[in-house]
Amino acid sequence: MRSRSTTRRLAADTGLLAVAAAFVLPLAWVVLSALDPRADLRVKVPGGVTWDNFDAVLTEEITFTPLLNSLLLCGGGTLLTVACAALAAYPLSRFRSRLNRPFLLTILFATCLPITAVMVPVYALFVQVNLIDTMQGTIFFFAASQLPFAIWLMKNFMDGVPKELEEAAWTDGASSFQSLLRIVLPLMGPGVAVVTVFSFVMMWGNFFVPFMLLLTPDQMPAAVSINEFFGNRGTVVYGQLAAFSVIYSTPVILLYVVVARRLGGGFALGGAVKG
Amino acid sequence: MRTISRALPLTPAVVLLLLFLAGPIAYCAYIAFTDLQLTGQAEESFIGFENFRTAFGDEAFLNAVWLTLVFTVVSALIGQNTLGLALAALMQRASKPIRTLTGGIVIAAWVLPEVVAGFLLYAFFRREGTLNAILDWLHLPSQNWLFTLPILAVSFANVWRGTAFSMLVYSAALNEIPKEITEAAEVDGAGGWRRMWHITLPMIRRSISTNLMLITLQTLSVFGLIWVMTRGGPGGKSQTLPLFMYEEAFQKSMIGYGTAVALLLLVVGSLFSVVYLRLLRTEV
Numbered sequence: 104m105r106s107r108s109t110t111r112r113l114a115a116d117t118g119l120l121a122v123a124a125a126f127v128l129p130l131a132w133v134v135l136s137a138l139d140p141r142a143d144l145r146v147k148v149p150g151g152v153t154w155d156n157f158d159a160v161l162t163e164e165i166t167f168t169p170l171l172n173s174l175l176l177c178g179g180g181t182l183l184t185v186a187c188a189a190l191a192a193y194p195l196s197r198f199r200s201r202l203n204r205p206f207l208l209t210i211l212f213a214t215c216l217p218i219t220a221v222m223v224p225v226y227a228l229f230v231q232v233n234l235i236d237t238m239q240g241t242i243f244f245f246a247a248s249q250l251p252f253a254i255w256l257m258k259n260f261m262d263g264v265p266k267e268l269e270e271a272a273w274t275d276g277a278s279s280f281q282s283l284l285r286i287v288l289p290l291m292g293p294g295v296a297v298v299t300v301f302s303f304v305m306m307w308g309n310f311f312v313p314f315m316l317l318l319t320p321d322q323m324p325a326a327v328s329i330n331e332f333f334g335n336r337g338t339v340v341y342g343q344l345a346a347f348s349v350i351y352s353t354p355v356i357l358l359y360v361v362v363a364r365r366l367g368g369g370f371a372l373g374g375a376v377k378g
Numbered sequence: 379m380r381t382i383s384r385a386l387p388l389t390p391a392v393v394l395l396l397l398f399l400a401g402p403i404a405y406c407a408y409i410a411f412t413d414l415q416l417t418g419q420a421e422e423s424f425i426g427f428e429n430f431r432t433a434f435g436d437e438a439f440l441n442a443v444w445l446t447l448v449f450t451v452v453s454a455l456i457g458q459n460t461l462g463l464a465l466a467a468l469m470q471r472a473s474k475p476i477r478t479l480t481g482g483i484v485i486a487a488w489v490l491p492e493v494v495a496g497f498l499l500y501a502f503f504r505r506e507g508t509l510n511a512i513l514d515w516l517h518l519p520s521q522n523w524l525f526t527l528p529i530l531a532v533s534f535a536n537v538w539r540g541t542a543f544s545m546l547v548y549s550a551a552l553n554e555i556p557k558e559i560t561e562a563a564e565v566d567g568a569g570g571w572r573r574m575w576h577i578t579l580p581m582i583r584r585s586i587s588t589n590l591m592l593i594t595l596q597t598l599s600v601f602g603l604i605w606v607m608t609r610g611g612p613g614g615k616s617q618t619l620p621l622f623m624y625e626e627a628f629q630k631s632m633i634g635y636g637t638a639v640a641l642l643l644l645v646v647g648s649l650f651s652v653v654y655l656r657l658l659r660t661e662v
Contacts, residue, residue: 111471115472116472119468119472122465122484126480130486130498132508143506144501144504144508187394190390191387206388212651214651215651216644216648217644217647219598220641221399221403221406227405227633228405243397250399254391304489308491309602310601310606341501348497351491355490356486
């Protein structure tokens with residue numbers, strides 16, 4: 104009996120390792136090429152290790168300005184999303200109303216819509232109202248596109264905070280806003296962290312939205328500039344492309360690791376996908 | 379009065395959603411019926427269903443519809459879904475270090491920014507890339523995948539990037555099956571595949587339908603990955619609907635026509651969303 108379960112475990116391990124080996128190849132390419140003085144398109148052990156690729160891309164034009172733009176766009180968008188979602192989730196979670204159910208259904212419906220499809224009309228609309236090629240316009244759109252999911256997650260997390268804790272504060276004369284800020288949000292810290300990190304990661308990796316709504320090269324976030332710098336030039340220096348990819352990806356990988364460590368894997372799905 | 383003050387915190391979210399999400403959707407439904415162009419035209423005029431008639435007579439559009447179907451079926455319904463379920467099932471039995479390692483690698487592919495994932499898989503599938511190096515080493519015929527079979531290359535890219543989602547959904551679902559049930563089946567002598575088919579799959583069927591719905595919607599709106607890898611080419615051989623829409627609207631300046639295609643995409647997406655909501659009916 105014992106040997107049979109060992110065989111089964113070995114079979115499962117082998118299967119997983121095979122998939123892991125296939126999945127790791129592209130990742131290995133980017134890490135190894137970033138350190139390789141003569142990188143090409145193949146995965147290979149570098150002849151020597153060099154930081155030249157990183158030195159070459161760590162300039163204001165290639166790295167710092169686009170990353171700063173990304174930070175402004177995604178930071179602004181995330182702040183707006185989290186603030187609006189927290190405010191909106193409060194009445195949905197705390198008060199009974201006939202309108203809650205239709206509102207939540209609409210929100211869930213909007214969560215599923217393919218945002219890619221609205222980008223052409225958003226562009227046309229932004230041209231009409233002079234929001235095209237502005238940071239604030241892009242931030243507003245980012246926030247609106249992320250809000251449905253953020254409200255849904257936030258409401259589910261807020262439902263987990265017992266109402267009794269607030270009632271004490273209410274009898275002491277605190278307003279709803281005060282109890283949200285002082286009692287509910289601090290108690291659902293991990294939930295707020297999940298919504299924040301999830302929104303930020305989604306915006307950081309988004310290519311299509313800034314690609315459509317921003318035009319001036321100085322305003323481009325890393326998601327778009329990486330394409331301009333490397334995709335449109337005749338000869339591509341693959342080592343530098345890999346180095347820049349590593350720099351640009353590190354923040355979101357780190358954020359994911361930190362949050363997943365604290366809350367267990369698959370955190371982003373916890374409140375969202377209950378099948 | 380109390381209702382109004384209680385609903386007040388909803389205002390910022392509702393205003394944002396109305397202005398920047400509902401607004402564009404309504405505008406989309408309007409310009410899809412006009413001949414709006416990017417340049418050189420004073421007033422757009424209402425042309426009824428003309429854009430849609432053009433679309434269904436346009437071979438490039440029908441090609442994009444077909445490629446979108448292939449892309450969705452191959453990469454989402456078959457690739458991500460099956461591989462995600464297989465990974466989740468194997469993880470139930472595998473030893474912990476290997477489970478953690480594989481999970482980490484698959485999730486890393488998912489967390490990477492879309493454009494970076496596109497570059498990595500471009501490098502992987504190029505003529506001089508890793509895939510052909512491995513094929514050479516095995517003495518198998520190599521080819522320029524991005525040129526001969528671009529739709530298959532981008533489909534595999536989407537499997538690489540998206541499988542983690544299905545894996546996480548199914549891992550959560552499998553963890554919720556009580557141990558006693560699988561053990562009882564084992565005692566009764568049901569083998570691995572039969573247990574999977576008769577016990578596990580029926581028990582997680584709600585997760586399966588939810589997952590299929592969500593990954594279909596995600597796959598329908600993939601743009602950056604394909605754009606970076608092939609730009610929809612060569613000759614439209616990997617041009618799915620989002621790329622077709624972009625080309626018509628911006629490279630050919632036919633905003634009205636591009637928007638009509640976008641509206642079709644939105645309608646398909648909405649139908650899927652409604653089905654998804656019905657599946658979740660008991661939850662809200």
